[in-house]
Amino acid sequence: MARGIWVLEDQLDAGQAALAAFRPGEARVLLIESESVLQKGWHRQKLVLLWSAMRHFAAELRAAGWDVDHREGPRFSAALADWQAEHGIDELHLMEPADRHWRPSIERSWGRISAAQGARATPLGLVWHRSNAFLWSREDFAAWAGRYRQLRMEFFYREGRRRFGVLMEPASAAAGQEVSQAQADADRQGAGTKRATSKAPKGAKPAPEPQPLGGQWNYDQLNRKAPPAGLQGPEPLLFAPDAITSAVIAKVEQLDSERRAEGQSPLPGLSSPFGWGVTRQQALAVLEHFIATRLDGFGPYQDAMVSGQPTLWHSLLSPYLNLGLLHPLEVIRRLEIAGLERDTPLAGLEGVIRQILGWREYTHGLYHWFGPGYSAHNHFSADAPLPDWLERLEPSGMACVDTVLAELHANAYAHHIQRLMVLANWGLIAGLHPQAFTAWFSRLFIDGFDWVMQTNVLGMGLFADGGLLASKPYAASGNYIRRMSNYCRGCRYDVKSRSGPQACPYNALYWDFLMRHQELLAVNPRMALMLRQLERIPPAERQAIRETAALHRPASSD
Ligand SMILES: Cc1cc2nc3c(=O)[nH]c(=O)nc-3n(C[C@H](O)[C@H](O)[C@H](O)COP(=O)(O)OP(=O)(O)OC[C@H]3O[C@@H](n4cnc5c(N)ncnc54)[C@H](O)[C@@H]3O)c2cc1C
Numbered sequence: 038m039a040r041g042i043w044v045l046e047d048q049l050d051a052g053q054a055a056l057a058a059f060r061p062g063e064a065r066v067l068l069i070e071s072e073s074v075l076q077k078g079w080h081r082q083k084l085v086l087l088w089s090a091m092r093h094f095a096a097e098l099r100a101a102g103w104d105v106d107h108r109e110g111p112r113f114s115a116a117l118a119d120w121q122a123e124h125g126i127d128e129l130h131l132m133e134p135a136d137r138h139w140r141p142s143i144e145r146s147w148g149r150i151s152a153a154q155g156a157r158a159t160p161l162g163l164v165w166h167r168s169n170a171f172l173w174s175r176e177d178f179a180a181w182a183g184r185y186r187q188l189r190m191e192f193f194y195r196e197g198r199r200r201f202g203v204l205m206e207p208a209s210a211a212a213g214q215e216v217s218q219a220q221a222d223a224d225r226q227g228a229g230t231k232r233a234t235s236k237a238p239k240g241a242k243p244a245p246e247p248q249p250l251g252g253q254w255n256y257d258q259l260n261r262k263a264p265p266a267g268l269q270g271p272e273p274l275l276f277a278p279d280a281i282t283s284a285v286i287a288k289v290e291q292l293d294s295e296r297r298a299e300g301q302s303p304l305p306g307l308s309s310p311f312g313w314g315v316t317r318q319q320a321l322a323v324l325e326h327f328i329a330t331r332l333d334g335f336g337p338y339q340d341a342m343v344s345g346q347p348t349l350w351h352s353l354l355s356p357y358l359n360l361g362l363l364h365p366l367e368v369i370r371r372l373e374i375a376g377l378e379r380d381t382p383l384a385g386l387e388g389v390i391r392q393i394l395g396w397r398e399y400t401h402g403l404y405h406w407f408g409p410g411y412s413a414h415n416h417f418s419a420d421a422p423l424p425d426w427l428e429r430l431e432p433s434g435m436a437c438v439d440t441v442l443a444e445l446h447a448n449a450y451a452h453h454i455q456r457l458m459v460l461a462n463w464g465l466i467a468g469l470h471p472q473a474f475t476a477w478f479s480r481l482f483i484d485g486f487d488w489v490m491q492t493n494v495l496g497m498g499l500f501a502d503g504g505l506l507a508s509k510p511y512a513a514s515g516n517y518i519r520r521m522s523n524y525c526r527g528c529r530y531d532v533k534s535r536s537g538p539q540a541c542p543y544n545a546l547y548w549d550f551l552m553r554h555q556e557l558l559a560v561n562p563r564m565a566l567m568l569r570q571l572e573r574i575p576p577a578e579r580q581a582i583r584e585t586a587a588l589h590r591p592a593s594s595d
């Protein structure tokens with residue numbers, strides 16, 4: 038029997054479940070670089086990263102003894118059919134994809150290839166291997182989520198800390214739960230399995246309730262400092278493109294010129310200078326660089342935004358985690374070991390671990406738990422189209438937005454608070470259509486995949502799910518941006534005004550949002566304070582706010 042393994046673009050891990058089921062020589066490996074993704078209008082750097090990382094991964098597998106076929110072509114299905122015919126593959130193996138659209142589309146394509154073999158041939162086999170790309174399997178997440186009427190990340194995160202023995206008091210991490218690199222390596226082989234805990238013998242005292250290191254689960258209140266004047270973060274680690282990456286950059290530019298010649302819109306963003314890592318080795322170097330230069334300072338300025346400082350103390354690990362170049366558990370273990378050795382302030386260490394063990398696992402778990410219907414939610418019936426400046430990454434006139442869009446244009450990256458409080462906040466209060474805005478995020482961001490975008494944009498950013506993920510909308514006026522950034526100083530708008538042509542658009546849009554959705558918001562006790570503040574605004578000023586907001590809201594919004 039001829040077996041083949043198709044490694045998808047975000048499964049570039051030599052230990053991923055389908056590869057782990059075989060040894061080199063037992064199955065051929067396929068990677069497909071399909072130009073069909075151009076139709077999605079991805080940022081050039083995202084294309085370069087994906088394709089270059091796939092080519093490097095193919096080379097690494099070959100060096101490890103695998104027979105690897107790297108195919109380029111206009112469509113995935115055609116490349117798969119050609120490969121099957123060329124090698125007579127009769128059983129195809131894949132690890133379950135993280136993004137939902139892949140599985141039915143692969144089943145359809147493989148079914149068509151099988152049917153084309155003719156009635157006398159044995160149907161081609163298709164084997165799905167349970168994903169080991171995350172710490173929590175979908176089944177384990179469902180078992181946890183099924184216990185609650187209202188899901189909250191904080192409880193999920195605590196369960197993750199206990200389950201994987203991360204940042205726990207040594208006494209409660211007894212029964213052999215010693216953190217070690219050996220354990221990290223073992224975990225990587227079998228992510229999704231819990232640490233072994235020994236059962237207490239009959240008659241012995243019950244084990245004490247596991248306690249978080251330092252006595253507290255969450256130190257977030259220490260991590261929200263406003264940036265002082267002149268705040269400067271460490272330089273990020275960047276990589277000069279090698280021959281493979283340079284060839285991919287040339288290909289992306291060539292494809293873009295062809296698109297333009299056909300009258301299609303140009304691909305967004307710049308392809309050069311390109312500094313992202315494209316191999317596991319480089320991804321590991323980014324992790325070590327983060328530990329050496331940023332881990333100790335990660336906490337305090339996590340929410341800060343500073344012009345000319347796109348990365349501050351953020352780790353820049355999301356693309357590598359999302360492509361499979363790093364496994365989340367190895368990152369968590371490494372951060373824990375290094376942080377404890379270095380005496381990293383616990384607030385910062387716990388803060389970054391919470392992002393990966395908590396938020397990242399939670400958004401992935403929820404994506405599969407909520408199912409396909411989630412993507413259609415539109416709680417506020419928002420229907421405004423995306424403004425041209427957003428589509429084209431052109432100046433909007435708002436200094437905060439323009440700073441973030443310029444950074445996005447150059448690097449396909451913005452950090453969490455820029456995404457949440459500048460971009461998504463604007464989309465929420467201006468009433469942008471949630472599905473169109475989610476697609477925009479997916480196209481533009483280096484780390485954008487469906488599983489992580491839906492919950493973050495629809496749920497956290499736009500509250501389009503009506504509170505399935507967040508307990509209240511992250512709607513904010515310009516005052517938040519003024520406090521947490523230095524953007525307002527260079528802005529043509531006045532952050533202290535909420536009506537009139539000079540008023541900060543975030544202010545007018547924020548109060549207008551509260552007025553438009555007062556009834557829906559009133560059922561949420563966490564919105565009570567904001568709605569009481571709204572009540573205090575005199576009717577004449579409310580009217581002026583509405584008129585100002587109308588100047589900024591794209592036409593045909595709700
Ligand atoms: C509107 C919006 C869109 C987002 N889109 C994406 C996306 O497409 N892809 C993506 O990976 N993350 C997304 N996030 C989450 C988060 O903003 C990014 O993971 C983070 O900014 C990536 O940069 P970093 O690696 O420097 O992160 P750091 O700030 O250094 O955080 C460390 C790691 O924690 C994880 N993490 C932190 N927050 C989240 C979160 N909310 N959800 C999932 N993982 C998280 C990431 O893996 C990240 O690398 C989005 C958040 C918002 C509000």
Ligand code: SF4
Nearest residue numbers: 435437515525528541
């Ligand atoms: S004044 Fe308003 S629009 Fe200008 S930078 Fe500040 S928050 Fe942004």
